[in-house]
Amino acid sequence: MPEKFDVIVVGAGPAGTACAFTCAKNGLKVLQIERGEYPGSKNVMGGVLYRKQLEEIIPDFWKEAPLERPIVEQRFWMMDKESTVNFSYKGLEWGREPYNNFTVLRAPFDQWFAQKGVNEGVLLINETVVTDCLVENGKVIGVRTDRPDGEVLADVVVLADGVNSLLGKKLGFHKEFRPDEVALTVMEVINLPKEKINDRFNLEDGQGCTIEIFGDSTKGNLGTAFLYTNKESLNIGVGTTLSSMMKAKLKPYDLLDHLKNHPMVKPLLSGGESAEYLAHLIPEGGYHSVPKVIGNGVLVIGDAAQLVNAIHREGSNMAMSSGKMAAEAIVKAKVRNDFSEVGLSSYRDSLYNSFIIKDLEKYKNAAHTFEQYPQYFKDYIPMMNQAASKFFTVDGTPKKDKQKQIMKSVTGEKGTLKVLSDMYRAWKAVK
Ligand SMILES: Cc1cc2nc3c(=O)[nH]c(=O)nc-3n(C[C@H](O)[C@H](O)[C@H](O)COP(=O)(O)OP(=O)(O)OC[C@H]3O[C@@H](n4cnc5c(N)ncnc54)[C@H](O)[C@@H]3O)c2cc1C
Incomplete structure (x- = not known):
């Protein structure tokens, strides 16, 4: 028995x-x-x-x-081929008890x-x-x-x-997954001395930082890349839904190579030694797939x-x-x-x-929206970068004229109505 x-x-x-x-x-x-x-x-x-x-x-x-490290800073990069528009939050309170999260x-x-x-x-x-x-x-x-x-x-x-x-x-x-319900992610652990990590990421011992990277990190496809600091190593990875990978004929390891060689990322990894290479699926179907x-x-x-x-x-x-x-x-x-x-x-x-199903329900249409309308990753992230570059380039153009030029180039390319409806759709998907 x-x-x-x-x-x-x-x-x-x-x-x-x-x-x-x-x-x-x-x-x-x-x-x-x-x-x-x-x-x-x-x-x-x-x-x-x-x-x-x-x-x-x-x-x-x-x-x-x-x-590894308590995370005191979360950065978000909207990355184009040789630029990024960034926003972040750094809070030293996250480096003390009771902490927020850790690598x-x-x-x-x-x-x-x-x-x-x-x-x-x-x-x-x-x-x-x-x-x-x-x-x-x-x-x-x-x-x-x-x-x-x-x-x-x-x-x-x-x-x-x-x-x-x-x-x-x-x-x-x-049932078997549909390709849009799972993401395939590849990641690498790269060993790097603690002092280099602290210098490059503007951290002290006992502080960590996460960077989520959108746009060129997935060659403009739906998905994200990440770069996280451990004590003496970095975790770098990138993933997209299987459906995006199939549509764009992407190979996951090529994507990781592309990311590691991006001019915004490469200097952060320089001199590091690869310790581990891993691949795994992430269930991303959300509420409808539970x-x-x-x-x-x-x-x-x-x-x-x-x-x-x-x-x-x-x-x-x-x-x-x-x-x-x-x-x-x-x-x-x-x-x-x-x-x-x-x-x-x-x-x-x-x-x-609980927060689990409530949060999944809140975003229940997000993945589908961003999968169905690829312009958010493909077009709007490069447009944000071009707009920022134009705005911050000092070339003698009065700022008001610059603003007009930027608005014109954004709406001119797509049409005002199209831009407004894209923005409304994105807001509805995550509101
Ligand atoms: C690249 C990547 C990055 C991620 N980043 C984050 C992040 O930063 N933060 C976060 O919160 N989440 C993240 N996640 C998601 C997170 O890893 C998972 O949600 C979490 O691991 C789920 O835990 P689990 O116990 O359900 O499954 P798992 O961690 O997958 O554990 C399942 C276990 O079951 C075992 N197992 C499977 N089948 C059998 C069997 N038949 N018999 C016996 N044993 C079996 C496996 O060996 C494994 O140990 C990430 C996922 C990936 C792939």
């Missing part, structure tokens, strides 16, 4: 570990199964970890977690987080793939793994198996439930919060000994009343 647990969690990313930790802390018998050699060994992230949602699980985690490297962070679960009593098994959920009379009753005699039973199975949740697909929770998240004896959390807010690059926090909410629903279900879809329904209620 296979061994039985209260809960089996598949995956040891932020979602799975938040759920396993919270279940174990509430006295449940938890098995967590991870296919990688260790938690984090297969995981990829640009690197921004949000304080608030992890603090709700592990108070004061920053005193012991392997974090992290996933391998050390995920291992640390999973160990916190183990300390609470989670049984973590690495290097094991869950191949199927065991279903009896319409209820998930356990999992099958690739180990000999690898069947294990549980009252509840939690799918935290990431963006391409094969188990969710097998249960019919979601699948059914509860079945009889099963819950879906994190990327497996497509919980990513691509506009604000939030994913790890949504993964952790959804993991915690799922655990709280399981604890309630245990009291009533009802692990049916109805018995677990408080997970759905918590999720839909």
Whole structure:
């Protein structure tokens, strides 16, 4: 007879570990199964970890977690071929407790987080793939793994198996992705001495900065690039939706090379040594792509439930919060000994009343709008750069005339009505 647990969690990313930790802390018998050699060994992230949602699980985690730098500055670059229009916020308050967010490297962070679960009593098994959920009379009753005699039973199975949740697909929770629902992102970790990072990014020890780059970073296609500072390395990456990649015949590694060689980026990386090259999918379908998240004896959390807010690059926090909410629903279900879809329904209620679904709903039409109308990335970013260049070039033209010339070149190229309707559409998509 296979061994039985209260809960089996598949995956040891932020979602799975938040759920396993919270279940174990509430006295449940938890098995967590991870296919990688260790938690984090297969995981990829640009690197921004949000304080608030992890603090709700592990108070004061920053005193012991392997974090890179607290982020004190967020920069946004609207980049053309040899110029950028930038805006940013730098706040030294973010460099002190309670902080806002941090850069992290996933391998050390995920291992640390999973160990916190183990300390609470989670049984973590690495290097094991869950191949199927065991279903009896319409209820998930356990999992099958690739180990000999690898069947294990549980009252509840939690799918935290990431963006391409094969188990969710097998249960019919979601279908194959459409190419516009996922982004393919490639990134590189580049080692660079701390002093160079501080000088080049205008930082001190214990301060970090993030740069999000739009426009020429994706050759004018829908998508973004990022450059984040760690203690002694930089994370640089770029991604676009699969549909944009296919339409523009882009190769992800060519895009990364293009970015690294851009005249605005190259000097920041100069002398660095490549330490890691990674590629991963990001679920970007948003609100419309969130699948059914509860079945009889099963819950879906994190990327497996497509919980990513691509506009604000939030994913790890949504993964952790959804993991915690799922655990709280399981604890309630245990009291009533009802692990049916109805018995677990408080997970759905918590999720839909939280910032997660509210934020996804707010931006529910954004990705589609920017995908359908490529002019925002292709035309308006170069136009912004040309306008800024004209405005700031001192050539004896009176400023009022300059303003008129700029307006004329913007509206002249597209027509006033077209510009106004483009602006209105963009505002509607993100309002
Ligand atoms: C390039 C990139 C940059 C990003 N940048 C940010 C950022 O800056 N900030 C942010 O908040 N989010 C970011 N994200 C999103 C963030 O990484 C995810 O939202 C988050 O990792 C989701 O956590 P998860 O636990 O749901 O999934 P994952 O982290 O993908 O974890 C899933 C785990 O399940 C395991 N697994 C899968 N299948 C099985 C199986 N069958 N059996 C056993 N184990 C299995 C995997 O090995 C993995 O460990 C980024 C993502 C990418 C790709």
